[in-house]
Amino acid sequence: MKVVVDMNKCQDHGQCVFAAPDVFSMDDEGHLVYVSDADDTLRDEVEEAADVCPLQAIRIEA
Amino acid sequence: MTGRIVVAGASMGGLRAAEQLRAAGWSGAITMVGDEPHMPYNRPPLSKEVLAGKAPFESLAFTPKAAAADVEWRLGTRAVAARLAERTVTLDDGSTLPYDGLVIATGMRPRRLGCPGPLTGRHTVRTLADAQGLRDALTRPGVRVVVVGAGFIGCEVAATAVGLGVREVTVVDPLPLPMVGPLGEQLGRALLKRHEERRVRFVLGTGVAGFEGDPGAPPSGGGGRVTGVVLSDGTVLPADVVVESVGSVANVEWLEGNGLDLSDGVLTDGQLRVGGRPEVVAVGDVARFPNARYDGVPRRVEHWSIPTDTAKHAAKALVAHLTGAQAELAPFAPLPTFWSDQHEFRLQSFGAPVLGKDDVRILDGDLDGDVLVGYHAGGLLVGVVALGGQAAAMGAARYRAQLLKQPALTA
Ligand SMILES: Cc1cc2nc3c(=O)[nH]c(=O)nc-3n(C[C@H](O)[C@H](O)[C@H](O)COP(=O)(O)OP(=O)(O)OC[C@H]3O[C@@H](n4cnc5c(N)ncnc54)[C@H](O)[C@@H]3O)c2cc1C
Numbered sequence: 001m002k003v004v005v006d007m008n009k010c011q012d013h014g015q016c017v018f019a020a021p022d023v024f025s026m027d028d029e030g031h032l033v034y035v036s037d038a039d040d041t042l043r044d045e046v047e048e049a050a051d052v053c054p055l056q057a058i059r060i061e062a
Numbered sequence: 063m064t065g066r067i068v069v070a071g072a073s074m075g076g077l078r079a080a081e082q083l084r085a086a087g088w089s090g091a092i093t094m095v096g097d098e099p100h101m102p103y104n105r106p107p108l109s110k111e112v113l114a115g116k117a118p119f120e121s122l123a124f125t126p127k128a129a130a131a132d133v134e135w136r137l138g139t140r141a142v143a144a145r146l147a148e149r150t151v152t153l154d155d156g157s158t159l160p161y162d163g164l165v166i167a168t169g170m171r172p173r174r175l176g177c178p179g180p181l182t183g184r185h186t187v188r189t190l191a192d193a194q195g196l197r198d199a200l201t202r203p204g205v206r207v208v209v210v211g212a213g214f215i216g217c218e219v220a221a222t223a224v225g226l227g228v229r230e231v232t233v234v235d236p237l238p239l240p241m242v243g244p245l246g247e248q249l250g251r252a253l254l255k256r257h258e259e260r261r262v263r264f265v266l267g268t269g270v271a272g273f274e275g276d277p278g279a280p281p282s283g284g285g286g287r288v289t290g291v292v293l294s295d296g297t298v299l300p301a302d303v304v305v306e307s308v309g310s311v312a313n314v315e316w317l318e319g320n321g322l323d324l325s326d327g328v329l330t331d332g333q334l335r336v337g338g339r340p341e342v343v344a345v346g347d348v349a350r351f352p353n354a355r356y357d358g359v360p361r362r363v364e365h366w367s368i369p370t371d372t373a374k375h376a377a378k379a380l381v382a383h384l385t386g387a388q389a390e391l392a393p394f395a396p397l398p399t400f401w402s403d404q405h406e407f408r409l410q411s412f413g414a415p416v417l418g419k420d421d422v423r424i425l426d427g428d429l430d431g432d433v434l435v436g437y438h439a440g441g442l443l444v445g446v447v448a449l450g451g452q453a454a455a456m457g458a459a460r461y462r463a464q465l466l467k468q469p470a471l472t473a
Protein backbone atom coordinates (compact mmCIF):
# COMPACT_ATOMS: atom_id res chain seq x y z
CA MET A 1 0.00 0.00 0.00
CA LYS A 2 1.31 3.44 -0.93
CA VAL A 3 0.89 6.18 1.67
CA VAL A 4 1.13 9.80 0.59
CA VAL A 5 1.12 12.80 2.92
CA ASP A 6 0.60 16.20 1.33
CA MET A 7 3.42 17.99 3.13
CA ASN A 8 2.05 21.36 2.03
CA LYS A 9 -1.03 20.62 4.12
CA CYS A 10 0.57 18.72 7.04
CA GLN A 11 1.03 20.87 10.14
CA ASP A 12 2.73 18.27 12.28
CA HIS A 13 -0.34 17.63 14.44
CA GLY A 14 0.90 14.12 15.10
CA GLN A 15 -2.56 12.57 15.37
CA CYS A 16 -1.51 10.08 12.71
CA VAL A 17 1.31 8.92 14.98
CA PHE A 18 -1.16 7.71 17.63
CA ALA A 19 -3.31 5.95 15.07
CA ALA A 20 -0.53 4.25 13.11
CA PRO A 21 2.77 4.34 15.01
CA ASP A 22 4.25 1.75 12.65
CA VAL A 23 3.92 4.11 9.73
CA PHE A 24 4.08 7.65 11.12
CA SER A 25 6.46 9.17 13.63
CA MET A 26 7.87 12.52 14.67
CA ASP A 27 11.53 13.38 14.31
CA ASP A 28 13.48 15.20 17.03
CA GLU A 29 12.30 18.56 15.75
CA GLY A 30 8.66 17.51 15.93
CA HIS A 31 8.23 17.08 12.17
CA LEU A 32 6.42 14.22 10.57
CA VAL A 33 8.30 11.31 9.02
CA TYR A 34 6.50 8.33 7.51
CA VAL A 35 6.90 5.07 5.63
CA SER A 36 5.52 5.56 2.14
CA ASP A 37 5.39 1.89 1.12
CA ALA A 38 3.63 0.47 4.17
CA ASP A 39 2.76 -3.19 4.54
CA ASP A 40 -0.83 -4.05 3.58
CA THR A 41 -1.48 -5.55 7.02
CA LEU A 42 -1.35 -1.98 8.34
CA ARG A 43 -4.23 -0.75 6.17
CA ASP A 44 -6.74 -0.37 9.04
CA GLU A 45 -4.24 1.65 11.04
CA VAL A 46 -3.41 3.91 8.13
CA GLU A 47 -7.09 4.45 7.31
CA GLU A 48 -7.62 5.47 10.91
CA ALA A 49 -4.65 7.86 10.63
CA ALA A 50 -6.14 9.37 7.48
CA ASP A 51 -9.46 9.87 9.34
CA VAL A 52 -7.92 11.64 12.31
CA CYS A 53 -5.54 13.96 10.44
CA PRO A 54 -6.93 17.46 11.15
CA LEU A 55 -5.64 18.73 7.82
CA GLN A 56 -6.85 15.64 5.91
CA ALA A 57 -3.36 15.43 4.45
CA ILE A 58 -3.03 11.63 4.29
CA ARG A 59 -4.00 9.63 1.19
CA ILE A 60 -3.79 5.90 0.59
CA GLU A 61 -3.04 5.09 -3.03
CA ALA A 62 -3.85 1.49 -4.01
CA MET B 63 -29.20 -6.83 2.72
CA THR B 64 -32.23 -4.69 2.03
CA GLY B 65 -33.52 -1.60 3.71
CA ARG B 66 -32.36 1.97 3.98
CA ILE B 67 -30.45 4.02 6.50
CA VAL B 68 -31.10 7.75 6.32
CA VAL B 69 -28.32 10.03 7.54
CA ALA B 70 -29.54 13.56 8.30
CA GLY B 71 -26.74 16.13 8.16
CA ALA B 72 -24.07 15.81 5.47
CA SER B 73 -20.99 17.13 7.22
CA MET B 74 -18.14 15.35 8.93
CA GLY B 75 -20.35 13.35 11.31
CA GLY B 76 -22.70 12.25 8.53
CA LEU B 77 -19.91 11.26 6.18
CA ARG B 78 -18.03 9.31 8.82
CA ALA B 79 -21.27 7.58 9.80
CA ALA B 80 -21.89 6.47 6.20
CA GLU B 81 -18.32 5.16 5.90
CA GLN B 82 -18.53 3.37 9.23
CA LEU B 83 -21.91 1.82 8.37
CA ARG B 84 -20.18 0.19 5.41
CA ALA B 85 -17.21 -0.81 7.56
CA ALA B 86 -19.64 -2.40 10.04
CA GLY B 87 -21.11 -4.50 7.23
CA TRP B 88 -24.23 -2.58 6.16
CA SER B 89 -24.77 -3.24 2.45
CA GLY B 90 -28.28 -1.78 2.17
CA ALA B 91 -29.03 1.69 0.86
CA ILE B 92 -27.68 4.83 2.55
CA THR B 93 -29.33 8.18 1.83
CA MET B 94 -27.53 11.29 3.01
CA VAL B 95 -29.63 14.42 3.47
CA GLY B 96 -27.78 17.71 3.91
CA ASP B 97 -29.02 21.28 3.69
CA GLU B 98 -25.69 22.76 2.61
CA PRO B 99 -25.07 22.67 -1.15
CA HIS B 100 -21.57 21.22 -0.67
CA MET B 101 -20.14 17.76 -0.17
CA PRO B 102 -18.81 17.40 3.41
CA TYR B 103 -15.89 19.69 4.18
CA ASN B 104 -13.54 20.35 7.07
CA ARG B 105 -14.61 23.23 9.34
CA PRO B 106 -11.58 24.03 11.57
CA PRO B 107 -9.67 25.85 8.79
CA LEU B 108 -12.63 28.25 8.34
CA SER B 109 -11.50 30.40 11.27
CA LYS B 110 -7.80 29.89 10.55
CA GLU B 111 -6.25 29.04 7.15
CA VAL B 112 -9.31 29.88 5.05
CA LEU B 113 -9.86 33.22 6.74
CA ALA B 114 -6.16 33.96 6.38
CA GLY B 115 -6.33 33.20 2.67
CA LYS B 116 -3.85 30.35 3.05
CA ALA B 117 -6.17 27.50 2.10
CA PRO B 118 -8.43 27.58 -0.94
CA PHE B 119 -11.97 26.42 -0.33
CA GLU B 120 -11.45 23.39 -2.58
CA SER B 121 -8.78 22.07 -0.21
CA LEU B 122 -11.37 21.59 2.56
CA ALA B 123 -13.50 18.84 1.01
CA PHE B 124 -13.21 15.44 2.67
CA THR B 125 -12.39 12.58 0.32
CA PRO B 126 -15.11 9.98 0.96
CA LYS B 127 -13.83 6.43 1.32
CA ALA B 128 -14.35 4.07 -1.62
CA ALA B 129 -16.75 1.94 0.45
CA ALA B 130 -19.13 4.89 0.63
CA ALA B 131 -19.11 5.51 -3.13
CA ASP B 132 -22.70 4.29 -3.58
CA VAL B 133 -24.24 6.59 -0.98
CA GLU B 134 -27.17 8.57 -2.36
CA TRP B 135 -26.55 12.28 -1.72
CA ARG B 136 -29.52 14.62 -1.30
CA LEU B 137 -27.63 17.89 -0.92
CA GLY B 138 -29.33 21.25 -0.64
CA THR B 139 -32.17 19.37 1.06
CA ARG B 140 -33.31 19.89 4.63
CA ALA B 141 -34.98 17.43 6.93
CA VAL B 142 -37.98 19.28 8.32
CA ALA B 143 -39.66 16.60 10.43
CA ALA B 144 -39.28 13.06 11.65
CA ARG B 145 -41.82 10.54 12.86
CA LEU B 146 -39.80 8.04 14.77
CA ALA B 147 -42.78 5.78 15.52
CA GLU B 148 -43.48 5.46 11.79
CA ARG B 149 -39.80 5.53 10.79
CA THR B 150 -40.03 8.39 8.33
CA VAL B 151 -38.22 11.65 7.71
CA THR B 152 -39.91 14.49 5.84
CA LEU B 153 -37.80 16.70 3.58
CA ASP B 154 -38.26 20.33 2.61
CA ASP B 155 -39.16 19.32 -0.95
CA GLY B 156 -42.28 17.71 0.52
CA SER B 157 -41.12 14.14 0.04
CA THR B 158 -41.08 11.56 2.82
CA LEU B 159 -38.25 9.07 3.24
CA PRO B 160 -39.04 5.82 5.02
CA TYR B 161 -36.08 4.34 6.86
CA ASP B 162 -34.97 1.21 8.68
CA GLY B 163 -32.20 3.08 10.46
CA LEU B 164 -31.70 6.79 11.14
CA VAL B 165 -28.48 8.64 11.93
CA ILE B 166 -28.90 12.12 13.41
CA ALA B 167 -25.91 14.26 12.38
CA THR B 168 -27.36 17.75 12.03
CA GLY B 169 -24.74 19.47 14.19
CA MET B 170 -24.91 23.04 15.42
CA ARG B 171 -25.44 26.56 14.15
CA PRO B 172 -24.04 29.75 15.67
CA ARG B 173 -26.04 31.35 18.45
CA ARG B 174 -26.97 34.93 17.55
CA LEU B 175 -27.13 37.91 19.88
CA GLY B 176 -30.73 38.93 20.33
CA CYS B 177 -29.99 42.57 21.12
CA PRO B 178 -31.30 45.37 18.91
CA GLY B 179 -29.53 47.01 15.99
CA PRO B 180 -28.65 46.59 12.33
CA LEU B 181 -27.74 43.17 10.90
CA THR B 182 -25.44 44.10 8.02
CA GLY B 183 -21.78 43.86 8.97
CA ARG B 184 -22.43 41.21 11.63
CA HIS B 185 -20.83 37.84 10.95
CA THR B 186 -20.66 34.30 12.32
CA VAL B 187 -18.31 31.50 11.27
CA ARG B 188 -19.72 28.05 10.71
CA THR B 189 -19.99 27.49 6.97
CA LEU B 190 -17.87 28.07 3.88
CA ALA B 191 -20.12 30.96 2.89
CA ASP B 192 -19.68 32.52 6.35
CA ALA B 193 -15.88 32.33 6.13
CA GLN B 194 -15.84 33.73 2.60
CA GLY B 195 -18.05 36.65 3.62
CA LEU B 196 -15.97 37.42 6.70
CA ARG B 197 -12.73 37.23 4.73
CA ASP B 198 -14.08 39.72 2.21
CA ALA B 199 -15.03 42.06 5.06
CA LEU B 200 -11.70 41.74 6.92
CA THR B 201 -9.60 42.43 3.85
CA ARG B 202 -11.19 45.83 3.18
CA PRO B 203 -8.64 48.50 4.11
CA GLY B 204 -8.89 50.21 7.48
CA VAL B 205 -11.67 48.11 8.98
CA ARG B 206 -12.22 48.05 12.73
CA VAL B 207 -13.24 44.65 14.04
CA VAL B 208 -15.10 43.76 17.22
CA VAL B 209 -15.31 40.08 18.12
CA VAL B 210 -18.08 39.28 20.59
CA GLY B 211 -17.18 36.17 22.60
CA ALA B 212 -13.69 35.17 23.76
CA GLY B 213 -14.04 31.43 23.24
CA PHE B 214 -11.98 29.35 20.84
CA ILE B 215 -13.57 30.55 17.61
CA GLY B 216 -13.58 34.20 18.72
CA CYS B 217 -9.91 34.07 19.73
CA GLU B 218 -8.94 32.29 16.51
CA VAL B 219 -10.76 34.87 14.41
CA ALA B 220 -9.13 37.73 16.36
CA ALA B 221 -5.68 36.20 15.84
CA THR B 222 -6.32 35.63 12.15
CA ALA B 223 -7.58 39.20 11.74
CA VAL B 224 -4.40 40.62 13.31
CA GLY B 225 -2.38 38.35 11.02
CA LEU B 226 -4.25 39.82 8.05
CA GLY B 227 -3.07 43.26 9.10
CA VAL B 228 -6.33 44.53 10.60
CA ARG B 229 -5.17 47.32 12.88
CA GLU B 230 -8.02 47.45 15.39
CA VAL B 231 -9.23 44.12 16.74
CA THR B 232 -11.18 44.10 20.00
CA VAL B 233 -12.64 41.06 21.75
CA VAL B 234 -15.54 41.58 24.17
CA ASP B 235 -16.74 39.03 26.70
CA PRO B 236 -18.72 39.17 29.96
CA LEU B 237 -16.30 36.64 31.49
CA PRO B 238 -13.04 37.90 33.02
CA LEU B 239 -10.65 35.88 30.81
CA PRO B 240 -10.60 34.34 27.33
CA MET B 241 -11.43 30.61 27.03
CA VAL B 242 -11.80 30.45 30.80
CA GLY B 243 -14.88 28.22 30.66
CA PRO B 244 -13.15 25.20 29.14
CA LEU B 245 -9.55 25.87 30.25
CA GLY B 246 -9.71 27.61 33.64
CA GLU B 247 -7.93 30.65 35.01
CA GLN B 248 -4.21 29.93 34.62
CA LEU B 249 -4.33 29.26 30.91
CA GLY B 250 -6.96 31.95 30.44
CA ARG B 251 -4.53 34.52 31.84
CA ALA B 252 -1.62 33.18 29.79
CA LEU B 253 -3.71 33.34 26.64
CA LEU B 254 -4.89 36.86 27.40
CA LYS B 255 -1.27 38.00 27.74
CA ARG B 256 -0.22 36.35 24.48
CA HIS B 257 -3.10 37.89 22.56
CA GLU B 258 -2.49 41.35 24.02
CA GLU B 259 1.21 41.16 23.13
CA ARG B 260 0.08 40.55 19.56
CA ARG B 261 -2.16 43.63 19.38
CA VAL B 262 -5.53 42.07 20.19
CA ARG B 263 -7.46 44.36 22.57
CA PHE B 264 -9.77 42.84 25.15
CA VAL B 265 -12.77 44.33 26.93
CA LEU B 266 -13.61 41.72 29.55
CA GLY B 267 -16.27 41.51 32.21
CA THR B 268 -18.64 43.43 29.94
CA GLY B 269 -21.52 42.24 27.86
CA VAL B 270 -23.04 43.65 24.70
CA ALA B 271 -26.28 45.62 24.94
CA GLY B 272 -26.84 46.44 21.29
CA PHE B 273 -25.45 47.67 18.00
CA GLU B 274 -25.32 51.11 16.44
CA GLY B 275 -25.93 51.63 12.76
CA ASP B 276 -25.79 54.19 9.97
CA PRO B 277 -27.66 57.34 10.77
CA GLY B 278 -30.72 57.38 8.60
CA ALA B 279 -31.24 53.67 8.88
CA PRO B 280 -34.11 52.56 11.10
CA PRO B 281 -32.81 52.07 14.67
CA SER B 282 -34.11 48.54 14.88
CA GLY B 283 -35.59 45.94 12.63
CA GLY B 284 -32.33 44.98 10.97
CA GLY B 285 -31.94 47.95 8.63
CA GLY B 286 -28.64 49.67 7.95
CA ARG B 287 -25.02 48.70 8.47
CA VAL B 288 -23.35 48.27 11.85
CA THR B 289 -21.05 51.11 12.94
CA GLY B 290 -20.55 50.32 16.61
CA VAL B 291 -21.06 47.89 19.44
CA VAL B 292 -22.84 49.21 22.53
CA LEU B 293 -21.51 47.62 25.71
CA SER B 294 -23.62 46.96 28.79
CA ASP B 295 -21.95 49.92 30.57
CA GLY B 296 -23.01 52.25 27.74
CA THR B 297 -19.59 52.56 26.07
CA VAL B 298 -19.65 52.34 22.29
CA LEU B 299 -16.85 50.55 20.44
CA PRO B 300 -16.68 51.75 16.83
CA ALA B 301 -16.83 48.77 14.47
CA ASP B 302 -17.11 48.15 10.75
CA VAL B 303 -17.11 44.39 11.17
CA VAL B 304 -18.66 42.48 14.08
CA VAL B 305 -18.05 38.78 14.61
CA GLU B 306 -20.48 37.01 16.91
CA SER B 307 -18.84 33.95 18.43
CA VAL B 308 -21.10 33.38 21.39
CA GLY B 309 -21.62 29.65 21.25
CA SER B 310 -23.89 27.47 19.22
CA VAL B 311 -27.39 26.06 19.08
CA ALA B 312 -28.20 22.46 18.16
CA ASN B 313 -30.11 21.78 14.93
CA VAL B 314 -32.79 19.58 16.49
CA GLU B 315 -36.06 21.34 15.63
CA TRP B 316 -36.84 18.73 12.98
CA LEU B 317 -36.91 16.06 15.72
CA GLU B 318 -39.60 17.77 17.79
CA GLY B 319 -42.84 15.96 18.54
CA ASN B 320 -41.21 12.59 19.20
CA GLY B 321 -40.92 12.86 22.97
CA LEU B 322 -37.12 13.16 22.83
CA ASP B 323 -34.94 15.12 25.27
CA LEU B 324 -33.79 17.96 23.02
CA SER B 325 -32.87 20.36 25.81
CA ASP B 326 -29.21 20.49 24.68
CA GLY B 327 -28.61 18.61 21.47
CA VAL B 328 -30.18 15.16 21.37
CA LEU B 329 -29.79 12.92 24.40
CA THR B 330 -28.37 9.44 23.73
CA ASP B 331 -27.63 6.37 25.83
CA GLY B 332 -24.15 4.90 26.23
CA GLN B 333 -24.43 3.31 22.77
CA LEU B 334 -25.44 6.61 21.13
CA ARG B 335 -29.02 5.36 20.66
CA VAL B 336 -31.80 7.92 20.84
CA GLY B 337 -35.13 7.77 22.68
CA GLY B 338 -34.74 4.10 23.56
CA ARG B 339 -34.96 3.24 19.86
CA PRO B 340 -32.18 0.93 18.69
CA GLU B 341 -32.74 1.99 15.07
CA VAL B 342 -31.98 5.68 15.79
CA VAL B 343 -28.49 6.94 16.68
CA ALA B 344 -26.86 10.38 16.94
CA VAL B 345 -23.29 11.40 16.07
CA GLY B 346 -21.07 14.47 16.16
CA ASP B 347 -21.64 17.84 17.81
CA VAL B 348 -25.38 17.30 18.20
CA ALA B 349 -25.10 14.13 20.30
CA ARG B 350 -25.33 14.52 24.09
CA PHE B 351 -23.81 11.26 25.26
CA PRO B 352 -22.56 9.83 28.57
CA ASN B 353 -18.84 9.08 28.43
CA ALA B 354 -18.05 5.92 30.39
CA ARG B 355 -14.49 7.20 30.81
CA TYR B 356 -15.74 9.99 33.05
CA ASP B 357 -18.70 10.49 35.32
CA GLY B 358 -21.37 9.19 32.97
CA VAL B 359 -23.12 12.59 32.83
CA PRO B 360 -24.37 13.14 29.26
CA ARG B 361 -22.60 16.06 27.56
CA ARG B 362 -22.23 17.40 24.04
CA VAL B 363 -18.60 17.70 22.94
CA GLU B 364 -17.84 20.13 20.12
CA HIS B 365 -14.44 18.75 19.21
CA TRP B 366 -13.33 17.66 15.80
CA SER B 367 -12.41 14.17 17.09
CA ILE B 368 -16.00 13.44 18.15
CA PRO B 369 -17.73 12.98 14.77
CA THR B 370 -15.31 10.17 13.90
CA ASP B 371 -15.41 8.55 17.34
CA THR B 372 -19.19 8.69 17.62
CA ALA B 373 -19.66 7.50 14.02
CA LYS B 374 -17.56 4.39 14.63
CA HIS B 375 -19.46 3.41 17.73
CA ALA B 376 -22.94 4.37 16.56
CA ALA B 377 -22.53 2.58 13.23
CA LYS B 378 -21.59 -0.66 14.98
CA ALA B 379 -24.55 -0.38 17.36
CA LEU B 380 -26.99 0.40 14.54
CA VAL B 381 -25.79 -2.30 12.15
CA ALA B 382 -25.76 -4.90 14.94
CA HIS B 383 -29.40 -4.08 15.64
CA LEU B 384 -30.49 -4.03 11.99
CA THR B 385 -28.79 -7.33 11.18
CA GLY B 386 -30.00 -9.02 14.36
CA ALA B 387 -26.44 -9.65 15.52
CA GLN B 388 -26.15 -10.11 19.28
CA ALA B 389 -23.05 -7.94 19.61
CA GLU B 390 -22.66 -6.61 23.16
CA LEU B 391 -20.78 -3.38 22.63
CA ALA B 392 -18.74 -1.89 25.43
CA PRO B 393 -20.14 1.52 26.44
CA PHE B 394 -18.83 4.48 24.46
CA ALA B 395 -15.75 5.95 26.16
CA PRO B 396 -13.82 8.23 23.80
CA LEU B 397 -10.77 10.23 24.83
CA PRO B 398 -11.71 13.73 23.63
CA THR B 399 -8.98 15.68 21.88
CA PHE B 400 -8.92 19.13 20.35
CA TRP B 401 -6.52 21.73 19.15
CA SER B 402 -6.72 25.42 18.39
CA ASP B 403 -4.27 27.54 16.41
CA GLN B 404 -3.99 31.22 17.40
CA HIS B 405 -1.22 33.49 16.12
CA GLU B 406 1.83 31.25 15.94
CA PHE B 407 0.95 29.11 18.95
CA ARG B 408 -1.14 26.00 19.28
CA LEU B 409 -3.32 24.69 22.06
CA GLN B 410 -3.45 20.91 22.14
CA SER B 411 -5.76 19.12 24.56
CA PHE B 412 -6.32 15.50 25.49
CA GLY B 413 -9.00 14.30 27.88
CA ALA B 414 -11.54 16.51 29.66
CA PRO B 415 -9.83 19.55 31.22
CA VAL B 416 -13.24 21.02 32.00
CA LEU B 417 -13.77 18.29 34.63
CA GLY B 418 -10.52 19.16 36.41
CA LYS B 419 -10.52 22.95 36.49
CA ASP B 420 -10.39 23.09 40.30
CA ASP B 421 -7.09 21.24 40.54
CA VAL B 422 -4.75 22.59 37.88
CA ARG B 423 -1.02 21.85 37.99
CA ILE B 424 1.80 22.89 35.72
CA LEU B 425 3.34 19.64 34.50
CA ASP B 426 6.14 21.15 32.49
CA GLY B 427 7.47 24.56 31.39
CA ASP B 428 5.98 27.86 32.55
CA LEU B 429 2.99 29.94 31.59
CA ASP B 430 5.07 32.56 29.78
CA GLY B 431 6.68 30.04 27.47
CA ASP B 432 5.81 26.58 26.26
CA VAL B 433 3.69 25.05 28.98
CA LEU B 434 1.96 21.78 29.76
CA VAL B 435 -0.96 21.98 32.18
CA GLY B 436 -2.61 19.04 33.95
CA TYR B 437 -6.26 19.03 35.11
CA HIS B 438 -7.20 16.73 37.99
CA ALA B 439 -10.39 15.45 39.56
CA GLY B 440 -10.31 13.41 42.75
CA GLY B 441 -6.51 13.43 42.46
CA LEU B 442 -6.63 11.76 39.04
CA LEU B 443 -5.33 13.36 35.86
CA VAL B 444 -8.38 13.93 33.64
CA GLY B 445 -6.96 16.27 31.00
CA VAL B 446 -3.76 17.84 29.71
CA VAL B 447 -3.44 20.99 27.65
CA ALA B 448 -0.27 22.19 25.97
CA LEU B 449 0.20 25.79 24.92
CA GLY B 450 3.07 26.86 22.75
CA GLY B 451 4.97 25.44 19.83
CA GLN B 452 4.99 22.01 18.31
CA ALA B 453 7.28 20.59 21.01
CA ALA B 454 4.75 21.54 23.69
CA ALA B 455 1.95 19.87 21.76
CA MET B 456 3.97 16.69 21.52
CA GLY B 457 4.64 16.93 25.25
CA ALA B 458 0.88 16.69 25.84
CA ALA B 459 0.80 13.62 23.66
CA ARG B 460 3.11 11.87 26.10
CA TYR B 461 0.32 11.98 28.69
CA ARG B 462 -2.19 10.53 26.29
CA ALA B 463 -1.36 6.93 27.18
CA GLN B 464 -1.77 7.71 30.89
CA LEU B 465 -5.15 9.34 30.27
CA LEU B 466 -6.24 6.32 28.25
CA LYS B 467 -5.43 3.71 30.86
CA GLN B 468 -6.74 5.56 33.89
CA PRO B 469 -9.75 3.99 35.64
CA ALA B 470 -13.11 5.59 34.97
CA LEU B 471 -14.04 8.55 37.16
CA THR B 472 -17.06 8.00 39.30
CA ALA B 473 -19.41 10.85 39.98
C1 LIG C 1 -15.01 27.83 12.59
C2 LIG C 1 -14.82 26.53 13.33
C3 LIG C 1 -13.54 26.17 13.79
C4 LIG C 1 -13.35 24.98 14.47
N1 LIG C 1 -12.08 24.67 14.89
C5 LIG C 1 -11.87 23.54 15.59
C6 LIG C 1 -10.55 23.22 16.06
O1 LIG C 1 -9.59 23.95 15.83
N2 LIG C 1 -10.40 22.08 16.76
C7 LIG C 1 -11.44 21.24 17.04
O2 LIG C 1 -11.23 20.21 17.70
N3 LIG C 1 -12.69 21.50 16.60
C8 LIG C 1 -12.93 22.63 15.88
N4 LIG C 1 -14.21 22.92 15.43
C9 LIG C 1 -15.32 21.98 15.73
C10 LIG C 1 -15.56 20.93 14.65
O3 LIG C 1 -15.42 21.48 13.37
C11 LIG C 1 -16.94 20.34 14.83
O4 LIG C 1 -16.91 19.62 16.03
C12 LIG C 1 -17.39 19.44 13.68
O5 LIG C 1 -17.50 20.16 12.49
C13 LIG C 1 -18.73 18.79 13.99
O6 LIG C 1 -19.19 18.05 12.90
P1 LIG C 1 -20.70 17.56 12.80
O7 LIG C 1 -20.79 16.79 11.52
O8 LIG C 1 -21.12 16.92 14.05
O9 LIG C 1 -21.58 18.89 12.73
P2 LIG C 1 -21.65 20.00 11.60
O10 LIG C 1 -20.33 20.16 10.96
O11 LIG C 1 -22.32 21.17 12.22
O12 LIG C 1 -22.62 19.37 10.49
C14 LIG C 1 -24.00 19.36 10.55
C15 LIG C 1 -24.53 19.45 9.13
O13 LIG C 1 -25.92 19.21 9.12
C16 LIG C 1 -26.57 20.20 8.35
N5 LIG C 1 -27.96 20.32 8.83
C17 LIG C 1 -28.41 20.95 9.93
N6 LIG C 1 -29.75 20.81 10.06
C18 LIG C 1 -30.15 20.05 9.01
C19 LIG C 1 -31.42 19.54 8.59
N7 LIG C 1 -32.54 19.76 9.29
N8 LIG C 1 -31.46 18.79 7.46
C20 LIG C 1 -30.32 18.54 6.75
N9 LIG C 1 -29.11 18.99 7.11
C21 LIG C 1 -29.02 19.73 8.23
C22 LIG C 1 -25.73 21.43 8.58
O14 LIG C 1 -25.95 22.40 7.59
C23 LIG C 1 -24.33 20.83 8.51
O15 LIG C 1 -23.90 20.70 7.19
C24 LIG C 1 -14.45 24.11 14.73
C25 LIG C 1 -15.73 24.47 14.27
C26 LIG C 1 -15.93 25.65 13.58
C27 LIG C 1 -17.31 26.01 13.11
Ligand code: SF4
Pocket residue numbers: 005009010011012013014015016017024032052053054055056057058
Ligand atom coordinates in the same frame (compact mmCIF):
# COMPACT_ATOMS: atom_id res chain seq x y z
S1 SF4 D 1 -1.99 14.06 11.50
FE1 SF4 D 1 -1.89 15.09 9.53
S2 SF4 D 1 -1.11 17.12 9.98
FE2 SF4 D 1 -0.67 15.82 11.70
S3 SF4 D 1 1.38 15.05 11.40
FE3 SF4 D 1 -0.04 13.55 10.62
S4 SF4 D 1 -0.25 14.10 8.47
FE4 SF4 D 1 0.63 15.86 9.46
